[in-house]
Every structure is written in C-alpha cells, then in structure tokens.
Amino acid sequence: xxxxxxxxxxxxxGNPGRQDDxxxxxxxxxxxxxxxxxxxxxxxxxxxxxxxxxxxxxIADYDIVIFADASREDIQHFCFDPLMPSEKTEFTMHxxxxxxxxxxxxxxxNHQPEAYLMHIRGYEWEFMExxxxxxxANLLEAISYVKDFIIGYSQPNV
Amino acid sequence: xxxxxTIEPVTRVEGHGKVTIHLDNEGKIEQTRLxxxxxxxxxxxxxxxxxxxMPVLVQRLCGICPVSHHxxxxxxxxxxxxxxxxxxxxxxxxxxxxxMHYGQIFQSHSLHFFHLASPDLLFGIDSxxxxxxxxxxxxxxxxxxxxxxxxxxxxxxxIQATAGKKIHGTGAIPGGxxxxxxxxxxxxxxxxxDYMNIDKMTAWAQDALEFFKEYHxxxxxxxxxxxxFPSSHxxxxxKDGALDLYHGVLRAVNTEGKKILHDIDYQEYYRYIDxxxxxxxxxKFPYLKEIGKKEGWYSVGPLARMNTAEFIDTxxxxxxxxxxxxxxxxxxSNKPMHAHWARLIEILHAAEKMKQLLNDPDLMEGELITxxxxxxxxxxxxxxxxxxxxxxxxxxxxxMITMANLIVSxxxxxxxxxxxxxxxxxxxMTGKKEITEGMMNAVEVAIRAxxxxxxxxxxxxxxxxxxxxxxxxxxxxxxxxxKH
Numbered sequence: 001x002x003x004x005x006x007x008x009x010x011x012x013x014g015n016p017g018r019q020d021d022x023x024x025x026x027x028x029x030x031x032x033x034x035x036x037x038x039x040x041x042x043x044x045x046x047x048x049x050x051x052x053x054x055x056x057x058x059i060a061d062y063d064i065v066i067f068a069d070a071s072r073e074d075i076q077h078f079c080f081d082p083l084m085p086s087e088k089t090e091f092t093m094h095x096x097x098x099x100x101x102x103x104x105x106x107x108x109x110n111h112q113p114e115a116y117l118m119h120i121r122g123y124e125w126e127f128m129e130x131x132x133x134x135x136x137a138n139l140l141e142a143i144s145y146v147k148d149f150i151i152g153y154s155q156p157n158v
Numbered sequence: 159x160x161x162x163x164t165i166e167p168v169t170r171v172e173g174h175g176k177v178t179i180h181l182d183n184e185g186k187i188e189q190t191r192l193x194x195x196x197x198x199x200x201x202x203x204x205x206x207x208x209x210x211x212m213p214v215l216v217q218r219l220c221g222i223c224p225v226s227h228h229x230x231x232x233x234x235x236x237x238x239x240x241x242x243x244x245x246x247x248x249x250x251x252x253x254x255x256x257x258m259h260y261g262q263i264f265q266s267h268s269l270h271f272f273h274l275a276s277p278d279l280l281f282g283i284d285s286x287x288x289x290x291x292x293x294x295x296x297x298x299x300x301x302x303x304x305x306x307x308x309x310x311x312x313x314x315x316x317i318q319a320t321a322g323k324k325i326h327g328t329g330a331i332p333g334g335x336x337x338x339x340x341x342x343x344x345x346x347x348x349x350x351x352d353y354m355n356i357d358k359m360t361a362w363a364q365d366a367l368e369f370f371k372e373y374h375x376x377x378x379x380x381x382x383x384x385x386x387f388p389s390s391h392x393x394x395x396x397k398d399g400a401l402d403l404y405h406g407v408l409r410a411v412n413t414e415g416k417k418i419l420h421d422i423d424y425q426e427y428y429r430y431i432d433x434x435x436x437x438x439x440x441x442k443f444p445y446l447k448e449i450g451k452k453e454g455w456y457s458v459g460p461l462a463r464m465n466t467a468e469f470i471d472t473x474x475x476x477x478x479x480x481x482x483x484x485x486x487x488x489x490x491s492n493k494p495m496h497a498h499w500a501r502l503i504e505i506l507h508a509a510e511k512m513k514q515l516l517n518d519p520d521l522m523e524g525e526l527i528t529x530x531x532x533x534x535x536x537x538x539x540x541x542x543x544x545x546x547x548x549x550x551x552x553x554x555x556x557x558m559i560t561m562a563n564l565i566v567s568x569x570x571x572x573x574x575x576x577x578x579x580x581x582x583x584x585x586x587m588t589g590k591k592e593i594t595e596g597m598m599n600a601v602e603v604a605i606r607a608x609x610x611x612x613x614x615x616x617x618x619x620x621x622x623x624x625x626x627x628x629x630x631x632x633x634x635x636x637x638x639x640x641k642h
Contacts, residue, residue, distance in 0.1 A: 052314075053269060
C-alpha cells in the first residue's frame, strides 16, 4: 500500500460541557480513533475549547487543515467549505476564527495550508454533556464525510 | 441523561458587552454603564454533583482560563477532604500546581499583551480598527507577533505537562495532584529546541518589558493619562507581603495605599465581602462590607496585585517592581493602562518561577496526595490572570454539592470597568450627538485594560460584539451601534 505523505490536521473545537457545542471535538476524537486503528500516522488531530492565536503556529506544520465546529446556522446536517484567510477580528480576540488563524499563519510563518471548515448543525447549548439526537445524527454524517475526504488523499487500506 | 436547568432570564447571546450612555435634558452624559451579558447558571448547575468532580467540572465555565477554575476548585476541595487550606499539601503537589498556574499566567498574559494590547500601542488608539490588530503586528513587527505566539504556546505546554491535557485537565485533585513531572517533560520545558525553552521565554519577557518602557517614555499621555480614577485594590498576598499568585491572605488597600482589608484568611471571605445585585446587570457588584456598597468596591488583577504586594520574590521581576513603585511614588497606581506594565512584570515573574520549579527535584518524585478529616465547607481562592477568583462550596452528608458561590475576576472588576468606561465616555462623548468609531475605540481600550473574560461558556461564530446604545433624558434609545 502506498500512502500519500500529505500531512493533515483535523482540529475540533467547542465546549463539550455545553451539549451540541462539543460536536467539533467529538468529530476530531472519532477521526483520531479511526486513524489510530488504520495506522494513518500522517493524520493528526487536536481539540480545544476554542481557537487561540498559538494555533497559527500549530497549523503551520500541515499541508491540509480541517477545522470542525458546531454551528447554529440553519444548515442541512453539515457544511464542508474551503476556508480562505481573513483579517476580520472579534472584539476581545480571546477566541478567534479559523479564517483568522489561517491568515495569521500565513503572515507569521509564510505558509498557508489548504484549509476547510466543517460546520455541524447543533440545536441545544445548555450545561449538559449529552448531545441531542439530531446533532448526533449530523455528527455521524460529518465523520463519514471527513473520512472519505481523508481517504481521497491517503488511499489507505480501509 | 443530565438534568436540564432553566434559569430566567436566559440569553443565547452570551459573552458580549454592552455600553449604555444616558443623557440628561441638556444632552450631557448623566450615566454610563457597562453591561456584561452573561448568566450565572453554573452555581446551580453543580449542585447535586459529587464534590470530587468539581475541579474538572468547573473548567467548563470558561474556555480562556479553565486552569484557574480548576485550581480554585481544587483548593476548595482540599479543605473538604481535610488537606488544609493551601498549606497542607505535599511539596510535590503544591509545586506541581504552582507550575501549572504559572504556565497559565504566562500564556494568558502573553496573549493579552502581544495580541490584544500591542496593536493599540503600536498603531495608536485612534487608528483604523481594521489596521489595529495582530495581523498588522505580524505584518509590521513580525518578531513581536511570533514571540507572543510562542510564549503562549510555551505556557500551554506547561499546562499540558502538569494538568495532563489541554481540555478538562485532571492534574489537580482534592488533596493534591495526580502525576509527577516526567524527565522528558522537564527536559523539554527547560531546554527545548526551536525557542521552546525557559531561558528564551525569560529573555523575551524582559524584551517585552523593555519595549513597553520605551513606549511609555514616548507616550506618557496614553499610558499615564488615560481614564485615571481613584480605586481600592484587592488581591492575595503571601503572609510576608510578597506577590503570590497561588496562595496567601486577602489584602486590600485604598487609593492612597492604606490597608483596608488586613490580610484575612480567605476561608472567611464572606465576612468581609458581599455582592450587590443591580437591576440592569446580570453580573453582581462585589464590595467590602466594612466600607459599604457605595465606596467599598475594588479592582483586582495585575495592577491591583502590584498595588497590594510589598515585594516580589524573584530577582528580575523584583527589579522591575521597584521601578514601577518608584515611578508611582510608592503609592498605588490608579492608571488603568499601567495594568499592561503590571502584566509584563508578572510574565517575567512567572518565567522565573517556572525555571525555579523545573529545577526542583520535588516535581519528579514524592507523595502526591494528602488526606485528613472531611469537612463540609471549603473556599478556594487563587489569583487568576485577570484577578482574584473565589470558589466557595458546601457539601451534604452524601458528598454532593449543596451550595456553590463563585466570584470570578471579571465580576470583581465590574465596578472599576464601569468607572473606567464612564471616565472615557464623559471625556470623548460629552456634547456629541453621534457615536463615532473613535469614541467606541476609546471605550474599548478602557475595557480591554481589565482583560475581561466576556467569552465564557459556549461560543458561537460571529457573536461577540461590543454594543453601544445611547438614551435621551426620557429613556428613549436614540442610537445603537455594534463594534465587532
């Protein structure tokens, strides 16, 4: 089996203590398990409550980065969109957007990985760990999509 | 299945700030208020959960400083399990927790200075907001931006080594800690390649202070003259008066530096501190009971800590502390922008402390946990990056939490932030009928000096604006603007 050396990072973020807000993290964890089972050593995963500025350094080592987050937007199950760098910031900048991280990476490390944003539709955001059933169903579809995406680059024997 | 708790009023737009400006009949500013729109559901949420879950559970309060909540809750649980009030832990446990905490201070302060504050300083408060951000810092001062990112990353690595992981770290447990530092972790943090070592971090911390001092020399009006107002200051200090970010006694000084809270045991904080509820804000207003609601409010955070402490027990930071005190004539500084200076001194102090601890063999071996006679009430207090953080719990016979009271740093700074916003609003908005970008910038800079944690709990793409509303004398809203 020949493996493509393309280095891919799947980065899930959100608050797993707030119900469906943990969708991005759960996706990254499931992809991590799958990669370990299939010895896909060039695929790495990471998780955090939210994106932070130092993530610009973290993504600089990869060819492809997939950010995964919960979404409140009225989308069907999930959306998987190419991500372009953006300079747009929030008021506090304690939390930053994936597009901003991408821009910062380019600016500081002269590297812009190919990047995608996986938004997974969530519905409830209370102080609870359990996701809603609808969000869980969306998550399964999103995981399947990301696995197919990775297979397209990796051609693993799975 | 978890329990669903509904708390009214509930807003789905959590973690955004709102400034309201009320005008009198003559169009003059009568009152300005900063509203932090977040609801306090967590204290109820933890009731009915076993006490040993608290150090992990409370990290969900905040994606910015989960380590501070982790440690404050663990300190409260130390009391519950009979391990004492911060001084009963084994040397290994206390030092591991301190290392975790200094990592948190280091990374949080670095983020604030390099990426939140430096754009204001480098490009000017009045500059175009589109150009006043870290991207422009990276473009025009690339080394500074990279240093900030790497310092933040280093602090996160320290947290990972001590807490076990970045999310829901489990390092601190009731009565101690659950791991030693491994030789590999120690070696990496002490002598790592590619900038990631403690000597480089210390050098960069010194460079940042030099950068600030140079800037200060050339821009005294910005640093010294921006939104100054009299304030009291509160923090933990070590029993001998040293700056101590992890443990100590509670001290407050007034605007002249006179002690108004006399080094009390924080287990009894509620005898000295109360919280006022105001109808227009979900966030409470803490105050010193002895002085009263009107005058008893205080500031917390890096600047307050410089004002309450008598010295710093690491040599490089002590030298900077002396310069700071000398500049302010030995009195407390009431200049909000001096918070940036104070924050940089603490970054250096944290770097020095981390180096001391990384060279301490106690982190690699020794007992991890202390146990004693169970108690039914405990208070944990820590100096979080943004200021004093209180966690207070009671448990029942079945070990479940029956009461929780949390006073977070941003709540402690509620009144000072309102004072600062009012100062700035009166200065830049009096006589003006329209809210301009420049006005909003000035208010934003005043709020930012306190580094408020507005984005606790759930995040949502695109939802974190600063909102401005202006009302006439009849309470009609005459203008509304958002600053994203």
